[in-house]
Amino acid sequence: MEAVEDLENLRNTVISIEESIGKRVIGSRRIVRFMFIALLTGNHILMEGVPGLAKTMLANEFARHTRMKFRRIQFTPDMLPSDVTGTIMFNIESRKMEFKEGPIFANVILADEINRTPPKVQSALLEAMEETQVTIGGETHSLPKPFFVIATQNPIEQEGTFPLAEALMDRFLFRYYLEYPSREDELNILNSIGKYDDPSLVLMPDEIIEFRSQVDNVYISEEIKQYLVDLMRRTRENDLVYLGASPRTTAKYMKAARANALISGRSYVIPEDITFMAFEILNHRLILKPEAIMDETDDPKLIVKRIIDRVLSEVPVPK
Template sequence: MNVSVESEEIRPERLRDTVHETIEGISKKVIGSRRVARFMFIALLSGNHILLEGVPGLAKTMLASEFARRLCMDFKRIQFTPDMLPSDITGSLVFNLEARQMEFRKGPVFANVLLADEINRTPPKVQSALLEAMEEKHVSVGGQIHPVPEPFFVIATQNPIEQEGTFPLAEALLDRFLFRYILTYPSREEEVQILRSLTLQEEDEAGLDAQKILAIRSMVKGVYASEEIMNYIVDIIRATRSHEMVFVGASPRTTAKYLMAAKANAMLSGREYVIPEDVRFMAKEMLNHRIVLKPEVLVDSDSDPYAPVMRTIESIISGVESPV
């Protein structure tokens, strides 16, 4: 992997140390967030987005804002509601009396890190406006295209319990999220640490800025993945379509996202090549929102609504031969 003199400060080994320091800083402020912060970095460095799912009070908003603050990037939050319009997030055309012409006023989507809070509480037309920004990296208003800032990283949240008055995300939108990370209640020790952390002093340290993130993204693309690794990823995706418990499997688009995510995880681990463990490490978060189980599987499920899909993913991974 070639690293220029200008990017010496973001060498792979230096990146690993910086990311670990940033994750540690986030985990001190948001107790129990070390693992999810790593997945957020993987999504960011591979040019993708992440969906956080969990009941209220699990610090999803705090995690997103702390993540953005540590990266020294512009952060905005949208609280989605049923009465929103697409212009509430993209911006709109307004008439400038002084200039006597229409001008575009940017909406909150124009940020490096965007927290889409309770994304399933807004109508599909608003979700589609966000989808355009996520996939195309721009928004269309008044027949004109306006690019969003780079990097552009969406952290969306949704509550899996309260479903009244919600609009379930379409498969096309769900597929745009690299991961659906399921947040659970903290352990007893972690809850004690939460109380202790209330007295900690604020830290002003920031590890990475937008320009460094963009440079690192280009470095991620250079991480080596062997033919065996690429075949391994393809076999896993194809296995989701033929598994006896799955009604609809993952799409071909998932394979490209999977490979880039595995490369990002390898870089965060201080390696310039992908190993099978990089692929297995993120299998559940990568696939749990991309496969649809057969109805009979869900009928026989236990009290944990996520258990059937997680067991199915484990079965798929164990059924695919891993390269040495």
């Protein structure tokens, strides 16, 4: 009975936070759900959109509603790995070498314009995102828990950028495309300016850690596991895909589906938990063949979406 109440409390809290952030960042409810899924599974999210779509405000509001320490790192071409992780400095007073923490020592990190910094700096995030630690001068330093990276990219301006390596891209559970708001949402943005309320419900860091431990207890039937495996295998068989989803993606996908069920107040996974996030979890993991883009005017994002929709239509949904 207590477990059921915990699930209901989590569901109500998440819905309340989605609504509260949605009042400040109009049209953000869907992406906030993906942020929660990534957070509860120990993963991270990559947001892609043109400047001015409130990506920084969204990350800040998410940290505020979860009472987590927030830091923004603005990535630039002249950065060094130590600008992110920290460095060892000589303390004149103590006459000892001491470690000075970098900005990555926080709970929520906004890695702003992550593709503007060289691969050497990008790689400094790999250990942090996967192991929740950084190694400096042969010493390992643990990062605060929970630890969550929200990275951003500008899809338009590519001059002076460094594409993310596949290994780093795979560290992001989701790549979420932010679009321009609808006419109604843009009017609501104007009407919301100057209105600022303290959140009525928040999720504390210790509660997040507790709910994280419950994700793997969410039941997933053998039929849905088979459905998920068949979807992933179908991405590898598509004639327009050079490289499909890996087995690691399959494992991450199952955990994400469990997290979505948990957030929805259920102790079991249903097929909709799989289909709900198919595009966001797969769009950066499918490498297309050159012939997939037949026309220069084709939008690669739409091509990937058509392929994912086709894969979903080809695999029977379990009853």
